[in-house]
Amino acid sequence: MLGHDEHIYIYIYIFFFSYDTAAFVSGRAISREAARKRRRVEADVFADLCRLLPLRASVRDHLDKPSVIRLALCYIRLKALLQDEMYVSKFFMGRVDAMAAPEETDFYLTVLEGFMMVLSSDGDMMFLSDNVSRYLGLTQTELMGHNLFEFTHPCDHEEIRSNLRLSEEEFWSDAKRDFVVRIKSTLSLRGRSTNLKSATWKVLQCQGRARPCAGPSVPPYLLLTCRPLPVSHTLLCARTFSSQHSMDMRFTHCDHRVLSILGYTPHELVGRSIYELCHTLDTICLTKHHINLYSKSQSVSGRYRMLVRGGGYVWVESHSAVIPGARASKSRTGGLQPLLILCVTYVLSGVEEPFLQLSLNQ
Structure with a gap:
């Protein structure tokens, strides 16, 4: 788990790396050996930071440096939101209930016929359940830390903004949210995954609540279940x-x-x-x-x-x-x-x- 010292270490390293890179580009006094050392230090720091993330080893092995920074910052925000380290690890592993067994979680997500998403008041995707790839073709780590507006249809942005806002009457209550958006999907009609440039629009029904946080420094967020609208229906x-x-x-x-x-x-x-x-x-x-x-x-x-x-x-x-x-x-x-x-x-x-x-x- 990331403690206070690790947080400071991240910010100091980011500052040091940006400063050292500028010096390397602008100055000619740095030798090749110094450049190699800098790259080794950089690689070691990113490896240490990647190991601190509560992700599966198979996922961590395929993360690039920008993804490591993005997920680390997302983790810190989620930790501040939940204010409980145990729950953070469970959420990152794709579980709905922190005390539930994995088989129970899979059952809950199957019954939902969709995936879970936590949105910040700015539209940042702070958390998505692990089964999001089943519906959108994009994985949990590919989406977390990104802004929802980057993946949704431009004509739906105003509707999303209106649902992210909390009125004075709603601020101290769990305000219900129910809206429909179009989001990018890399799944073809046959269920095969394509690249993001060939993504199509999938219609999602997003239902949930807007929840304020107890801490003054933590903004409100949306807790949603997102369900793709089916093309065909069964008459009951x-x-x-x-x-x-x-x-x-x-x-x-x-x-x-x-x-x-x-x-x-x-x-x-x-x-x-x-x-x-x-x-x-x-x-x-x-x-x-x-x-x-x-x-x-x-x-x-x-x-x-x-x-x-x-x-x-x-x-x-x-x-x-x-x-x-x-x-x-x-x-x-x-x-x-x-x-x-x-x-x-x-x-x-x-x-x-x-x-x-x-x-x-x-």
């Missing part, structure tokens, strides 16, 4: 229904399961907007979901209420994607295909307030 018996919509969210098709859930026949819904079936208080939630679809092509609505025929409502969550539709004519081979929205809606509750009518359509 009668509690799930699929639907297709035009880009203004009007139904163009709906499967028969909707009759047993909402009481409407598929034919009755065609041409109607999904906003007509949404509880008025949840319109903002659905609008945000709609905007994400336009900009990112995939989105998760979060929980909202859909009105049931006769009265009441059910809590649902919709997973949606923008896909190209069929061309109007097979003879027309040119031109862009029209777009449509494909939704899979999961019903999360039974009918609530069954005698309360909130719309004339009910």
Whole structure:
């Protein structure tokens, strides 16, 4: 573990190395033997610093000098955040719970169907769970210490900044966060890893909390679980229904399961907007979901209420994607295909307030 003396040693060495390098470049009095000695000292210091990092030996052997410095500084920040040396080592080894066995940790991460990430208030990735490579192709050590803005779509940066900020009301509470971003992925469609220059955008749903720190010198941070949005979905018996919509969210098709859930026949819904079936208080939630679809092509609505025929409502969550539709004519081979929205809606509750009518359509 890095103690106070080791921290000072790092900073003194960085200062000495920068000064000695400048002297070597500008002055001609330094001999080749002195240069060799400087490189030997440099290599020894980096080797000692690398051994102090709580990483697997197989990972440490492949770290270059900038990565060693980056991970050392990331470790120091994470240590100040957690204020417990035992927890720091467990986090660096990719464990979710410091007291959990490795097999328990693997089980937790499998159930999450995603990876964990700790973000500083500036967007620096202070920690990612070891299974991040399974979803992005980039390893834990390749990402830790870098800024999230370097790997996310420029159009999503403002949304990320708004989620990193804490209002006065949120500062002393665990403020919830739920947003969708596009991040670089080096995994091809066949699961093979490519280089970063050939990376594609993967849509992630990030859920978690913004947490303030007890210490005045430690800024607040975000603790998130990041889950890639699936391309396909499994319909869960009668509690799930699929639907297709035009880009203004009007139904163009709906499967028969909707009759047993909402009481409407598929034919009755065609041409109607999904906003007509949404509880008025949840319109903002659905609008945000709609905007994400336009900009990112995939989105998760979060929980909202859909009105049931006769009265009441059910809590649902919709997973949606923008896909190209069929061309109007097979003879027309040119031109862009029209777009449509494909939704899979999961019903999360039974009918609530069954005698309360909130719309004339009910």
